[in-house]
Amino acid sequence: MSIQGGGPAEVEGSAVCGDTTARRHLSTLDRWLPLWIALAMLAGLLLGRFVPGVSEVLARLEIGGISAPIALGLLVMMYPVLAKVRYDRVAAVTGDKKLLVSSLVLNWLVGPALMFALAWIFLPELPEYRTGLIIVGLARCIAMVVIWNDLACGDREAAAVLVAINSVFQVFAFSLLGWFYLTVLPGWLGLGSQGLNVSVWQIALNVLVFLGVPLVAGFASRLIGERAKGREWYEEKFLPQIGPWALCGLLFTITLLFALQGHQVTSRPWDVARVALPLLAYFAIMWSLGIGVGRAVGLGYARSSTLAFTAAGNNFELAIAVAIATFGATSGQALAGVVGPLIEVPVLVGLVYVSLWAARHWFRTDPFASATSARATSEILA
Template sequence: MSGSKKSLSWLNKLLPLWILIAMVTGILLGKFVPSVQAAFNQSTIVDVSVPIAVGLLWMMYPVLCKVRYEELPQLFKSQHAVKTITTSLLVNWIFCPFVMTAFAWATLPDLPGFREGIVLVGVARCIAMVLIWNELSGGDTEWCAIIVAVNSILQVLIFSPAAYFFCVIVGGGSNISIDLWLVTRSVLVFLGIPLLAGIVTRFSLRPTLGSKWYDEKFLPVIGPTSLLGLLYTIVVMFSLQGNRIIDDFGSVARVAVPLVLYFGTVFTATFALCALQRVPYELAATQSFTAAGNNFELAIAIAIATYGVNSQQALSTVIGPLIEVPILLGLVHLSLFIKDRYESVRQRRAKNGDLEGQAASGQSVLVSDLTHLEDTVNIMPNDEKASSGSSVIFVCRMNSCRSQMAEGWLKTLRMKAPAGTIGRVESAGLIGQSRVHPVAIKVMKDRDIDLSSQFSKGIDRFSPSDFDIVISMCGCGASVPEEWKIGKRFEDWNLEDPDEQPEEKFVEVSEQIHERCQELIASISEGRAPTYSLYSEADGCAYRPRPKNT
């Protein structure tokens, strides 16, 4: 892990504290330094204060630099693409607005102006801050970019009729007329600019300076600045409304009620739906946060243009993000808290289905695996019950391609290995977690190995004491922390990275991994060094046996 990334880790760790300080600072500035409001409101972009616009663009750009745009065509070709997009559309454009309208009517029946503003917030789907919440929760960056882009296009096409339908027809509010060009400009500015900047940055720097420099040097430095942009935006946003928050605190508190109910209900319901569909955690988090988040800058602009800057509708749309920020930050921590449990349940169900299918078809199933099947009543991390035999972890840079294929191969070969040879099998990333590469999933599926239930993990998720054998996949053995080598059998297979290469390279690397996994099992069962330890360093293996006294 780079030093720059470590030096900024405190920002992530103490983010709730920093956000609280930013909110209080903004309110105090707005209340006791009135000139700040005039300065911040001096100029606007699409009816949004320039300082807020700068903050929104600042916090979105680093996140969009991380999106692997080159993989998006593969995502659209995946078997889950249609279901993913359909689920997102139904939740975002039907379920969410109805839920917000229902809560607005249930809690604000005597405040029609505030109620209409809240309904507007529910119709405006998020295209900015959701990128931050998704990243903090470990969501799928690529799918988040796709869903945000789809929602942005739909906002241009159907926001006006949707707002009329929910505000007037369903909500029984006053007539509403929305400027289509205002919606279009909002999308072009707050999504178009940072998206274009992220694409240009990725496709210009990566080819010229190399993918390793981009992933390990550039992204760890620029990535944390998105949180600084978030904190800056919060200070500006709260300072612009400091007077109104304090002077009309009763209305603010009333308006907060439907918003809190909405965020909690939508997030929980979407996560539950994804769990029922056995969707991987990363995608479940993405779906849940894109559903719960709202495009407050668009809702504010529409409310001001339609009802006036001093209207109750405008005030309620402004209150929206003030409530959204702390609530969604709390949901990020909730998401991370349930992450391991969510993955455990989903993976065990997937594994149970595989074992039951093999037993029913008469295939060979080890006693240790049947024991594992019986013990699934205990919710534990992946393969924790597979304690007989050597425990193995494959380590790579991002836990996306090679280490994922190795985990899949060794788990499959374990089923036919001598009893007590291979126990727990895991994979992890050295510099963070990414996502299982769609081409790796396809190549392994062609070999009857399903990686769709696997997920990307960081090495800090595990403890070195849990493993007997540590295998570096990418020639980055020197980067593996020393505590992961002491007292271990350690190997560095030094396999070529197939990422951004044709499918044939994935096939080639997969076969190399297959051969080495077979030799790994043979060397363990026969109590000898692996034959691939005789390979030249260029071809692939640094081998260090496990000390006999451990």
Template sequence: MTEKQMSFFDKYLTVWVAICMVVGVALGKAAPQAVASLRGLEFGQGSQINIPIAVLIWLMVYPMMLKVDFGSVVNVGKNPKGLFVTLFVNWIVKPFSMAFFAWLFFRLLFSPWIAPSEADQYIAGSIILAAAPCTAMVFVWSYLTDGDPGYTLVQVSVNDLLMLVFFAPIVKFLVSGASNLIVPFGVLFTSVAVFIVVPLAAGVITRNVLMKSHGPDWFDNTFLPKLHPVAIGALLATLVLIFAFQADNITSRLFHVLLIAVPITIQVYFNSSLAYGLMKWLKLPHNVAAPGALIGASNFFELAVAVAITIFGPESGAALACVVGVLVEVPVMLSVCSICNRTRHWFPRLASN
């Protein structure tokens, strides 16, 4: 079987993020006044919603939402056990396990190097990161493990529907419980509306219109590939601005970046192993188990970055924690894909339908 490959941009995403980090920090140090002016462009005084970053994040999220077909949810009855495992890990285990790992490391194990106020920020950012199940990159991970694309679409679609309801209250509850920070529910609800509801609605409308006018083949193979570089470019531009806004924090807390990566990496392996193990226990086919494990472990880091910026500001420790999640995401998830591929023989040779 021919080995499947990620696109050039996706394969080296961690490299691009690292380059953006260097470029952003350099800009923040070389042109502090210009960066301060960009940081001051907000939707209303004190809203924390930076206009340039908001536009870039919307450009980043919109192409991902175009892939979501809520009509596929009707197919959930074909293999409900796999979906139940995914939802259990995504919404019951993952946010709470991340809150525990973040509290354990930032509040206790790393306390000699991290001040309590910094720990609060890193805990909040880690929770926000874990509370948003991955949407876009799951399609890449599923492709690399020969996952059932239709079932992957069902998993993503149902998760996006639940995200509209559960994301905001889970973040508020866990951040308030695991740290000394108070999350204003109004701001959190606004961020969900701006960064999920609006692009999701736009994506569904665009998808339905173009599917009817040009057909699914043109939509999937011509239109969507053209937008993918836009999403990646918007992501990288967003990171340049974030790193520029955080230039002083990063240069003074580079060691913290390494510390933040530790609990985030652990929770990825913990949740992917749990989901994969439950799929094996339930004797589900590999093309359902692999994407289920991957969607249970990866994060919708684009949304997480947007929410952290909206609530705590682009120069906050919470935003920094979410950005570290981007650095961790690609190499760690590629290793999970490799494990899934090497253990394919653990699962029965059955079709998902």
């Protein structure tokens, strides 16, 4: 997906930002991606609403609280993107203290605090939905963000590092922050409080499945492929073959996710609208803060875009799993978790276009050249 002066560009979008083979026409899948995503969401909602037993079957296909079909879709989605990462250049990213500090502050200080504030501002009399939103704000994104970052021509190596850091923090900080924002802070402010019961093991398992498996697979693919055939073959022959898997996995995941809770979403439209408002504000504010901070500290477009999307995205699978395990599948907390991706997916797809527009009109750079430049700089610094 790409734009040029506000419209589609003559590049092969999602899979090739910054690659030397980029200047080709869009594939059918890429050209109409927003439409395919909308259709996947609609198909999932209709399946969950009108096909008896679909959501129950999907709910039963769980391993350790993780939906096996959704996990499969996320793994297929993430593997091609992580296979593109040049892991020998990651060390250059870890030395970028401006990027790392900005990401930690946005993700673990600003994000949860902002969602807490928005939940109380928009839903003061709805404690179940409010709690569900706060849980969404605590679950930092480690999965779909790699897709949004790649579509926006962000820095792949930087994205790999930031999601890995978020994963480590998630294991150790999620329960602590849940206790603070749902029990301690409301008590200090004289507001209603609600506890959160979630094990560190559940979070660690979520991280292992949704990041660990595709990360190891992507690293192994590049290591084996380059040693056997060379980097040129790997990047010009192998990667284009697996590239479409990412978007197919994304569409498959979206369909299943919305089918799982389709009946709840379609039967409670007013509640969905109430929950959607603070989510819209959250995604817009976090992305704007990310891109603005990146530009202010001189990160350049590619890493500023990566910072923006990692700050704006959330780990909806973890949030939904925690809400269901703690409050029940039919609870308001679980519904708020489900509404998260309902709003996040189309909003962040839209922000991909905004990001590419910002590259040309705010950063004064070609996003595709910027992605290439970021990789070249990494090679020089490594």
